[in-house]
Amino acid sequence: MFDKSTWIRLPRNVVVGHGVLDDAAAAVEELRLHGDPLVVTSPTPAEVAGDRVVEGFSDAGFDPRVVRIEEATFAAVEAVIDVAASDDVGYLVGVGGGKVIDVAKMAGEDVGKGFVSVPTAASHDGIVSGRASIPEGDTRHSVAAEPPLAVVADTEILADAPWELTTAGCADIISNFTAVRDWELAHRLKNVEYHEYAGALSRMTAEMLVENADSIRPELEESAWIVTKALVSSGVAMSIAGSSRPASGAEHLISHQLDRIAPDPALHGHQVGVASIMTEYLHSGPKGQWQDIRDALASIDAPTTADELGIGDEVIIEALTTAHEIRDRYTILGDGMSEAAAREAANVTGVI
Ligand SMILES: NC(=O)C1=CN([C@@H]2O[C@H](COP(=O)(O)OP(=O)(O)OC[C@H]3O[C@@H](n4cnc5c(N)ncnc54)[C@H](OP(=O)(O)O)[C@@H]3O)[C@@H](O)[C@H]2O)C=CC1
Ligand SMILES: O=C(CO)COP(=O)(O)O
Numbered sequence: 001m002f003d004k005s006t007w008i009r010l011p012r013n014v015v016v017g018h019g020v021l022d023d024a025a026a027a028v029e030e031l032r033l034h035g036d037p038l039v040v041t042s043p044t045p046a047e048v049a050g051d052r053v054v055e056g057f058s059d060a061g062f063d064p065r066v067v068r069i070e071e072a073t074f075a076a077v078e079a080v081i082d083v084a085a086s087d088d089v090g091y092l093v094g095v096g097g098g099k100v101i102d103v104a105k106m107a108g109e110d111v112g113k114g115f116v117s118v119p120t121a122a123s124h125d126g127i128v129s130g131r132a133s134i135p136e137g138d139t140r141h142s143v144a145a146e147p148p149l150a151v152v153a154d155t156e157i158l159a160d161a162p163w164e165l166t167t168a169g170c171a172d173i174i175s176n177f178t179a180v181r182d183w184e185l186a187h188r189l190k191n192v193e194y195h196e197y198a199g200a201l202s203r204m205t206a207e208m209l210v211e212n213a214d215s216i217r218p219e220l221e222e223s224a225w226i227v228t229k230a231l232v233s234s235g236v237a238m239s240i241a242g243s244s245r246p247a248s249g250a251e252h253l254i255s256h257q258l259d260r261i262a263p264d265p266a267l268h269g270h271q272v273g274v275a276s277i278m279t280e281y282l283h284s285g286p287k288g289q290w291q292d293i294r295d296a297l298a299s300i301d302a303p304t305t306a307d308e309l310g311i312g313d314e315v316i317i318e319a320l321t322t323a324h325e326i327r328d329r330y331t332i333l334g335d336g337m338s339e340a341a342a343r344e345a346a347n348v349t350g351v352i
């Protein structure tokens with residue numbers, strides 16, 4: 001019996017560029033998959049890309065089926081599975097933001113069919129990774145899933161998406177700095193397995209994004225290029241590690257907790273960015289590099305305060321003091337922060 005948990009599983013075709021949406025069918029044909037595609041999409045992504053992808057598959061001689069979802073719920077996953085289980089469906093194509101991609105990824109995993117990722121927003125590294133997250137009940141973090149067989153990221157579409165989705169993707173990458181720090185800490189303190197290559201790749205990806213911050217501007221297609229390449233690189237780091245450790249530490253625990261307790265959570269990337277400022281402070285103290293993280297976020301227009309996230313100060317404090325309960329993942333939060341320490345961290349860093 002094979003133990004796939006030790007395999008490094010990566011997408012085979014990663015197609016990034018202007019107008020590549022029209023190459024989606026070709027990128028899949030080249031994989032020599034059997035059967036027809038099931039295109040999973042949602043209202044806005046269907047308009048900006050989904051309908052064109054369906055047309056492209058039809059023109060290439062396939063008989064695509066389509067399921068539109070509204071939310072990332074288990075009911076949506078079930079609705080997709082119902083159609084995906086049919087014999088004539090050979091593989092799934094998720095056209096949309098993280099919500100659609102995760103639903104398609106999870107449904108594909110369930111029916112044992114491959115999945116192709118066609119992101120319409122460069123909003124986080126889940127668009128490339130072998131992780132899927134359906135935020136329902138108490139489980140907010142991602143679970144292992146098959147990575148996409150192919151990724152088709154059209155920079156024209158990504159550059160046209162609302163700017164905050166792109167800044168969220170950037171912030172998700174910037175948070176890799178603290179994720180790797182947490183991973184190293186867990187290795188030293190708890191003997192958690194650490195992969196040098198995955199850690200180095202994840203950190204380098206964040207460094208390169210920050211170095212290119214001046215070129216990340218609204219409506220500039222080059223921004224979509226830079227961010228998408230970083231998301232691919234971060235997804236590869238997770239695949240090498242066989243876990244989300246290279247890109248998810250305490251800052252992600254805090255964001256997952258905000259998703260549970262905030263009345264109106266902000267975008268995933270924005271939450272992890274703001275949380276990262278505070279966890280860097282916990283790692284390196286008042287004179288440490290937390291200001292560099294804050295400045296990097298500010299330079300690409302991402303939020304740096306609770307106010308900018310639209311989340312109340314007390315909710316931030318509650319998330320800081322309870323985030324360690326989210327999952328069994330050792331981080332700088334240890335066995336939990338006291339309320340006084342949480343207030344100090346949030347105040348010193350200007351988050352609240
Ligand atoms: N797998 C993983 O590792 C990770 C998964 N996630 C998951 O991803 C989800 C969040 O993903 P995210 O991308 O932020 O959010 P959504 O997929 O919800 O997209 C955000 C909004 O943007 C709209 N949209 C998408 N593309 C475009 C576009 N090109 N132009 C205009 N509007 C657009 C969507 O429309 P519409 O409502 O019509 O879809 C939606 O309203 C959550 O479910 C979260 O749990 C988060 C992080 C990591
Ligand atoms: O968002 C992720 C990495 O950026 C995935 O992390 P989680 O495993 O914490 O959901």
Ligand SMILES: [Zn+2]
Pocket residue numbers: 124125172247248252268272
């Ligand atoms: Zn993330």
